[in-house]
Structures are given as C-alpha cells and as structure tokens.
Amino acid sequence: MPQATTAQQLTTAPNIEAPDDFYEALIEAHQGLSTDQSHAFNPRLLLVLANHIGSLPVLREAFAAAARK
Amino acid sequence: MIDYQSLRFDYKRHPDQDAAAPVRRPVAVIGAGPVGLALAIDLAQRGIPVVLLDNDNALSTGSRAICFAKRTLEIFDRLGCGERMVGKGVSWNVGRVFFRNEEIYSFDLLPETGHARPAFVNLQQYYVEGFLAERAAGLPLIDLRWKNKVAGTVQHADHVALTVETPDGPYQLDAVYVAACDGSRSSMRALLGLESKGRQFKDRFLIADVKMKLDRPAERWFWFDPEFHRNQSVLLHMQPDNVWRIDFQLGWDADPEEEKKPEKIIPRVKALLGEDAQFDLEWASVYTFSCLRMDRFRHGRVFFAGDSAHGVSPFGARGANSGVQDAENLAWKLAAVLQRQAPDALLDSYGHEREYAADENILHSTRATDFITPKSEVSRLFRDAVLELAKRHAFARTLVNSGRLSVPATLHTSALNTPDADAFEGCMVPGAVAADAPLVRADGTAGWLLQEAGSGAFTAVVFGSGEVADRAARAAAAAGAAAGVPIETVRIPTDEAHALAARRYDARAGTLYLLRPDQHVCGRWRRADAGLVRAALDRALCNA
Numbered sequence: 001m002p003q004a005t006t007a008q009q010l011t012t013a014p015n016i017e018a019p020d021d022f023y024e025a026l027i028e029a030h031q032g033l034s035t036d037q038s039h040a041f042n043p044r045l046l047l048v049l050a051n052h053i054g055s056l057p058v059l060r061e062a063f064a065a066a067a068r069k
Numbered sequence: 070m071i072d073y074q075s076l077r078f079d080y081k082r083h084p085d086q087d088a089a090a091p092v093r094r095p096v097a098v099i100g101a102g103p104v105g106l107a108l109a110i111d112l113a114q115r116g117i118p119v120v121l122l123d124n125d126n127a128l129s130t131g132s133r134a135i136c137f138a139k140r141t142l143e144i145f146d147r148l149g150c151g152e153r154m155v156g157k158g159v160s161w162n163v164g165r166v167f168f169r170n171e172e173i174y175s176f177d178l179l180p181e182t183g184h185a186r187p188a189f190v191n192l193q194q195y196y197v198e199g200f201l202a203e204r205a206a207g208l209p210l211i212d213l214r215w216k217n218k219v220a221g222t223v224q225h226a227d228h229v230a231l232t233v234e235t236p237d238g239p240y241q242l243d244a245v246y247v248a249a250c251d252g253s254r255s256s257m258r259a260l261l262g263l264e265s266k267g268r269q270f271k272d273r274f275l276i277a278d279v280k281m282k283l284d285r286p287a288e289r290w291f292w293f294d295p296e297f298h299r300n301q302s303v304l305l306h307m308q309p310d311n312v313w314r315i316d317f318q319l320g321w322d323a324d325p326e327e328e329k330k331p332e333k334i335i336p337r338v339k340a341l342l343g344e345d346a347q348f349d350l351e352w353a354s355v356y357t358f359s360c361l362r363m364d365r366f367r368h369g370r371v372f373f374a375g376d377s378a379h380g381v382s383p384f385g386a387r388g389a390n391s392g393v394q395d396a397e398n399l400a401w402k403l404a405a406v407l408q409r410q411a412p413d414a415l416l417d418s419y420g421h422e423r424e425y426a427a428d429e430n431i432l433h434s435t436r437a438t439d440f441i442t443p444k445s446e447v448s449r450l451f452r453d454a455v456l457e458l459a460k461r462h463a464f465a466r467t468l469v470n471s472g473r474l475s476v477p478a479t480l481h482t483s484a485l486n487t488p489d490a491d492a493f494e495g496c497m498v499p500g501a502v503a504a505d506a507p508l509v510r511a512d513g514t515a516g517w518l519l520q521e522a523g524s525g526a527f528t529a530v531v532f533g534s535g536e537v538a539d540r541a542a543r544a545a546a547a548a549g550a551a552a553g554v555p556i557e558t559v560r561i562p563t564d565e566a567h568a569l570a571a572r573r574y575d576a577r578a579g580t581l582y583l584l585r586p587d588q589h590v591c592g593r594w595r596r597a598d599a600g601l602v603r604a605a606l607d608r609a610l611c612n613a
Contacts, residue, residue, distance in 0.1 A: 043454035051464040 010061035073199035078126045080216035086240040093228060094120045094212075095407050097244035099219055099257055103134070103194065104375030104392035105250035106201035110148045111400030113210035114525060117407055120242065121211060122233060124218035124256075128202065131352040132193035132278050134389035135306065135314055138475040139179070140502060141393045142186040143588070147523040150204045151186070154197065158190025159307050164289040166469055168456040170296050174466045175288075178474060183569045184505045185517035189474065191287070191308050194389065222247070222260045224369045246403055246416075247371045250396070255377035261368060265380060267361025268435070271321040272442045274383075275355050277334050280312050281348035291471040293441075293456055297340040302441050302471070305341070312351055315341065316383075318441065325355040358382045360431045360438070367420040372399055379427040381434035384441060384472030391430050394477055395423050401525070401586035410554050411610040418485055418611065426478035433473040440470035477502045480589060487583075487592035487605040494575045503530070503588045506570035508561055518570055521559045525586050527606060528557045532571060533578025541581040541597045548602035554610065556583075556602075585609055 016022050029045075030038045050059055085092045096112055098105045101123035109119045137145075137154060145151035165175040178188035205211045220239065221232030228243045249257035258265065290305040292298070301318035308314055317337055319328060327333055334353055339346055362379035366372060375392030399419050405411040443449035458465035479501040480486070486499035497504060503519060510516040522528040529545030531538055542558050549556030561567050563578050574582060574593075581597040582590055583605050592605030607613040 039450060040454065040457075043451045044458055047451075047454055047458055047465060047468070048462075051462075 008055055008057060010058050010065060012065060071199065073128050073193075073195040074130065076128060076199065078202075078213075078215040080126060080236050081214070082235075082237055083212070083214055085242060086235065086237060088240075091230065091241035091243045093243040093245065094118065095245050096120070096248065096403060097122060097229070097231060097242065097246075098248045098250055099123075100249070100251035100255075100375075100377070101198070101202065101213060101215075102129070102250060102252060102375070102392075103197050103201065103389050104396050105248070106198060106205055107144065107148060107393050108248055108250060108374065108396035108400055109211050109213070110150075110201065110205050110208060111397060111525075112404060113205070113208040114148065115400065115404035115408075116210070117404050118210045119212065120244065121205070121213045122217040122219060122231075123213070123215050124251075126215040128198040129194040131276075131354060132195070132308060132312065132314060134194045134197070134386070135191050135308055136189050136386035136390075136474070137192055137197065138386060138390045139184065139186045139188050140475070140477040141390045142190065143505065143519050143523075144393055144397050145201075146186070146520055147525060147588075148201075148204065150200045153200045154192060155186065155190055157196055157200075157309055158192035159287045159309055160187040160190050161287040161289060161307070162188045163286070164291065164471075164474075166459070166466075166471055167290065167292040167295060168453075168459070169294055171460065173456060173459045174469070176466075183507055185520060186505070189386070191306055191314075193308055193312070196309070197389075219251075219257060219260070222257065222371075224371065229370045245370065245407070248396075248399060248403075249371060249373045249377045250375050250392070251377050253376040253380050255373070257371065258363070258373065258377055261371065263363060263368065265361045265363045265378070267359055267380070267431070269359040269361075270357065270382065270438055270442060272438075273319040273321060273323045273325060273328070273355055273357050275317040275319055275323075275328050275334065275337070275353065277315045277317070277338055277353045278308070278312050278351040279315065279338055279348040280310070280351050281342075281346065282311060283313060283342075293452075293471075295341075298337065303341065304471075313348075319355070323355070328355045329353055358438075360435045362424070362427045362431060365420055366395075366423050366427075367417060372403075372416070372419060374399055374423070378423070379431065381430050382438045384437040385430070385434050386472070386475045387430040387434055390475040391426060394426065397587045398423055405586075405610060411612060415611040418483065422480050422483050422485075425480060425482060429478045430475075437470045437472045441472075483589075485585070485591055485609045485611070487608050489593065491593070491595040493593060495573065497574050497582065497590055497593070499590050499592060501590050503582070503584050503590055504573045506567070506573050508570060509566050518559070518561070519588060522557070522584055522588060524557045526555050526557045527586060527609070528559060528584040528588075529602070530559045530561060530574070530582040530584060532561050532567075532574065532576035532580040533563045534560070535578065537579035537596075541579050541594075544597045544599045545581060545583070545602050547599035548606055551599065551603055552606050552610075552612070554606060556606070583609075 109121045162179045218234045220234045223230045229247045231242045292303040304316040306314040366378045374395035381387045455468045505519045583592040591609040
C-alpha cells in the first residue's frame, strides 16, 4: 500500500512496487517524444505527482532530496 | 453627462495664504486621487476638518485603475457614494482563462449570494475620482485646494510645517497630521528623503482603451500565449460607456515610444477583434511595474497611504483597492486621536496593519507576475505545463495565476485584536473584515449587515433575541458608556431570515462581535459581559 497520500514525511525508503516495471514504464512514456516534447512532459508529470502527494512539507523535502547529488 | 476627464477645477485663493502666521489645521491630505479623496471624506464624516491639497486641477487622465473590489465598494457605501459607483460600473464575477486559442477554464469570484456588492465593478478611475470629488464637495469640513503643490516640509514636535506653492506664489500651512496620498512618484516621500524599495519587473505592457460596440458578456478574459499575440499574454475587460480595456504584454525589449503610436496599436487590436472591427482608440499607455514598498508607512506626523507607500503589478487589482483600505484604516485612527479617544500610539498600528497588508498584496502580485512573465526557460516549461493540464484537471486550475484578485487582508497579527477565548468556526476571526449578509431591518425592510453596521463607530453585532442576547447588547452599551466611546448595536435574530448571517459568523443566540470603525472584527464572545467588551475596546484604541 503506497503511503504517499497520508505520510507527512517524505518516504525515501524503497516504496515503488515492481521497480523494474516502473522504470521501463517511465522510459516508455517518453517513447516517440522529441527532446522538446519530453521536456514538456516532465513538468506535467511532476505536477500530477505533486498533486497526488499534496503535502507541502513533503514536497519541500522532495525538492531538497532531488537537489542533493 | 459630465465628461469627468475634461473637467477642470478652479484654483481659488484661500484666506490661509494671506494669514500673518501659518494657520494650523488638524489634518492635511496631499493628493486628491481615490485614496486622498476617500480619506478626506472619511475624516469629514467623523467631524474632522481636512485640508486636501492637489498639485493639479483635473481628475485622472485615462481610465487607469478600473477594477474596484467588493471591499472598496463597501467602503464607498460608508462614504456615501457606493450606489453611484455600482450604478455606473460594470459588475462582473466571472473570469475566463485561455491558453493559446482554447478556453481552459472559467471561475466565479463570488460563487455565493448574500452580499450587497458584487466581487468587482469595472469603472474608469476618472469616474471614481469624479464621484468622490462630488461627495467631498458636499461636505463643508473638506477644504479642497486645487493647484496647491507641497514644495517643502519640516516636522516639528506637535505639527508639520508645509510650504505650498500656488499660482499666486507660496504660502505656509501647518498641520497636526499629514497624509501623503500623492501616488507612486510621491513628492512628499522625496521631500522627506524616503524611498519605496523592491523589485522592478523586466517586462512592458500596453494598455489600449478602445470604444466599440461589442456583444460580449461582462467578464474578464485572459489569454496566455494566444495565436493573435504569440508568446505574450492579453487581458480584455469591459468598462462603462462601451469602452474596453485591452492589456497586451509586450516583453522587455519593446520600445515604449513606438508602441504608443496608433499605427502600432491598431493592428494589435485588430489581431484580437478581427480585421473588420470598428473601434476608436480612447487612451493608451505603455508601462512597466515594480513591487515595492516603504519600510515604514508612518514617519512622525506624516502617514503614507496608497501608491506613495506601496506599489504592485496591476494583475490582481491591488493598487487602488488597497489604497482605499489604507485610507479607511487611517481615517478612524486619526479621528480617534484628534478627538482624544485614543493615544498617539494608535497611529503606529496604521503602519503595522497596512505594512502587513501591503506585504500580502506584494506577495500575491509578485507570484502572479512570475506566472505571467516566466523568468527562465524552466519557469516557462512549468507555466505551460500547468496551463496544458488545466484543460482537463481541476487541480492544475488552482495553480493558474493570472492575478489573485483583491480581497482585504485579514489582520491576523494586529495588536488591536482581542484573541478568542471562546471556540468559533469559520473565517470571521479577529482581524478579518466583517462579512456581509442580508438582514431584515427593524422596520421590516430588507437590508445588509455591513450597511447597518456602517455608521463609522465601533459596532456590536449581537445575534439572537431574548434575555441572552439582551444581556450581550447591554454589555456593549455599558462598555461604551464606561469608556466614553459610543458603540452602535446591530441586532440579528437567529431565525430563518438570518440563517446566512448566523452561518457566516458561526453565531448562536448571545454571540457578540465587536467591529472596529473600519468593520474589522476586533473581538467576539459567546457570553459577553461589559468588562470583556470594555477590555477589547480599550485594546482596539491602544488605551489598554
């Protein structure tokens, strides 16, 4: 059961069901898109996911996690 | 019909100009724009004589501020000219947002009924100033001096000395308090060596007011990146007299002098309306804007209000509207201090409250500007992603920002608020502007809560009937009498006819709301007694 909608803390522990299937689906979603189209797709995807998460503190943690290399 | 734009007001030599020593007046208001006029009227209605100085002898040139918000109209009601504004103005509640050539969604700013005034009326600034000036002319306590330009100022312990230039030469005028309502290029601010600081936006906009018969509803239409004006935004808005405001984003590189020429403007308008469109160009202006404010709105005996104190982008209609709210905030406080109901410290709260409100307006305005004018490629990608998603997803519509339209600030942090001791639901928290609701007056006629509670005094809104409500009403009267400050009372039965009011205020029989003279809530109780109301009154006047 994904925790995303209720957790008030960012989950960075492994949480994706079937990671390989997910990764394949992610790359698949970009198939046939030009680089510009992919660059337009990504923010749409991010916004959809952000809405699913909802919690601003969690999203801020996600920004910080993504910023750390 | 009066052509308010061509109206000129006569300079008249005033006896103060021939006085042997400077004459001292309680309040000088500088600038007879919407803010200065509203302030002068409010003060005069409170019994304070006002000298209103204006460096010109005409009203607004061009339509300029055109959107007057519900709260401003409610204030104009109290100032005796709300009905004229609403009667002449174009009322609107619906906005539509387009991306490229597709409508992505529409919104209703006032989805609920039960308010005397609409979310907005569109009305050219020269009408607003004209109606206010006519109202001011009917108030003997207002001494409006056209072609009186303040050219020098010195602050003293108990007054401000002003040097005023006129066509007959300069004269000296002293004022106990001065309100600088003299606009974004405030000369009073410059004379005191003060600044309004912030952020300038690297973008240019063209305003074109065109006169034409156009069969469209009174709605706000906003385009992001339309086919007829690629990569920029366009706003279309109806004004009275068949005048339409069109606002074209031009980008930073546009040449303002070139863009002002009719031969440049007309093709842009035709691109929007069609090649065959018949219209007359009424007024055009190319502008840039900044979000900025002064560090403090009070400097000794001088108060800054409106654009002199703060500036915002036009998206959101937060300029003139917030200025009128500044005026309302300042008027009752100056009157209370001059009438010795409150100490000078009350005037500090003008700065605190309106600086807080300005920050809120600047925040909204800056965010809208960042959405309309993305500052980087990635910012633009996100902006377009939001617009694309908004076609199908309600969540994305909440992110579209073509201007968060002016609503009054809730003064959460004000020291004049008495914090709740009782439990309440809803948004009528201490610091909020009282919400309107329909009511039945004592004589059986239909009325409105804010108009009944619009005497300009502190007002106790008492809900319910019977002993519990009578006790609350007596508590308010006793508190006012003990403090020597009149408290008006508005009684609202908790019956079917007043269900909306009770819901908006989360009220039960015996609930009492104490409203300040500017209709902000400053305290509320389930079971009030005279001591509680008196303490809240003292707090709201800085007498505690």
